[in-house]
Amino acid sequence: METIHIINKNFLDTSEYKLTIGGIQTYICTLLNLIKKKEKQAIVYQFSDHDFKRDYLGFTVIGVNVNVEKNFRKKKKLLYKKCMSKFNTYSDTLLFADDAMIVKNNVQRSLAIQHGITWDVAQENKTNDFLNKVYIFKKAIKSFRRISKIHQVRKLVCVDYNFVNWYRTQVAHSNIPLVVIPNSTPSNMSGSLSEWKDEDDTIKIIFARRFVKIRGTEIFASSIEKILKKYKNVKVTIAGEGPEEKHFKKMFSDNQNVNITKYNSSESIEIHCKHDIAVIPTIGSEGTSFSLLEAMASKCAVIATNVGGITNILIDNYNGLLINPSEEELSEAIENLIENKELREKLAIKAHDTVTKAFSRELWEEKWSKVFEDIAKK
Secondary structure (H helix, E strand, O other): OOEEEEEOOOOEOOOOOOEOOOHHHHHHHHHHHHHHHOOOEEEEEEEEOOOEEEEEOOEEEEEEEOOOOOOHHHHHHHHHHHHHOOOOOOOOEEEEOOHHHOOOOOOOOEEEEEOOOOOOOOOOOOOOHHHHHHHHHHHHHHHHHHHHHHOOOOEEEEOOHHHHHHHHHHOOOOOOOEEEOOOOOOOOOOOOHHHOOOOOOOEEEEEEOOOOHHHOHHHHHHHHHHHHHHOOOEEEEEEOOOOOHHHHHHHHOOOOOEEEEOOOHHHHHHHHOOOOEEEEOOOOOOOOOHHHHHHHHOOOEEEEEOOHHHHHOOOEOOOEEEEOOOHHHHHHHHHHHHHOHHHHHHHHHHHHHHHHHHOOHHHHHHHHHHHHHHHHOO
């Protein structure tokens, strides 16, 4: 039986052997469910501080002790070496779950997933001309290395067109097949909007992301602070975890209209259903955002920034509000949706319709099934 060998940095927590939080981990789980439907086998290999072998979702997860190496490139090679010890050249497929994990190889049936551009955030020091030039030079070197890496696989699956467009500006001609399969989400919310949302005057806003600056924590916190002072009928849920949690708690722990919490990724649709507006104020580094798709599937009116693959999902004023990543524009957009119920409901309905037709789990599975079929012919 064919086995898909999946190489990833951190899939399970190595102390409790539970799934770690992150978009790539969610992606792998969805992929494993498809592999099970296709009656294939899979093994996931990951970094660890000790060797282990565990069962997860009916599949094998192998942890490789990489602490013997300090260099990231050498750590990746340890995973690859372990993978090759179990790899059948004639029937198996090698899948790098993140293009950053690609190592030099000669496997014919090899794939990698590109989860979106991660190098589009401007440096903080903009005043020193010399440092600017050094920064631009380093980015050019990283771009060259990235292109060299992806030429090690036979097919690259991209979650958005933003990366594809960038790649075309770097390489005029390439023999690497790029396949775009946008991220997806289940959507089971049939019925009218009023069946799912409360009909009272309270406006419920949710920010559900990793608590890191790149996800727009600072501009969200500043904007929502102003909104809460102006509108007494607004309640806010801030869901997630990360280094910026202390900042959120310092600003809002005494505000009864703010709930700081966290939930499992499987609960996302259920949680979002209870809210009217979802905010995705990323300042950079974004594919076809799971958070955005889940909010749209939950019939939330969404506000998102015009970065990365988000622009492959939203059309401004049709199925959401698309803004620049700035505090001023975010505040203005939130106020617009609070005060304009008709717009809020129109965007929510169109958002759900968009996800149902273009970002469904069924469509995603169809596209991935074809990728597996094509690579098996190699």
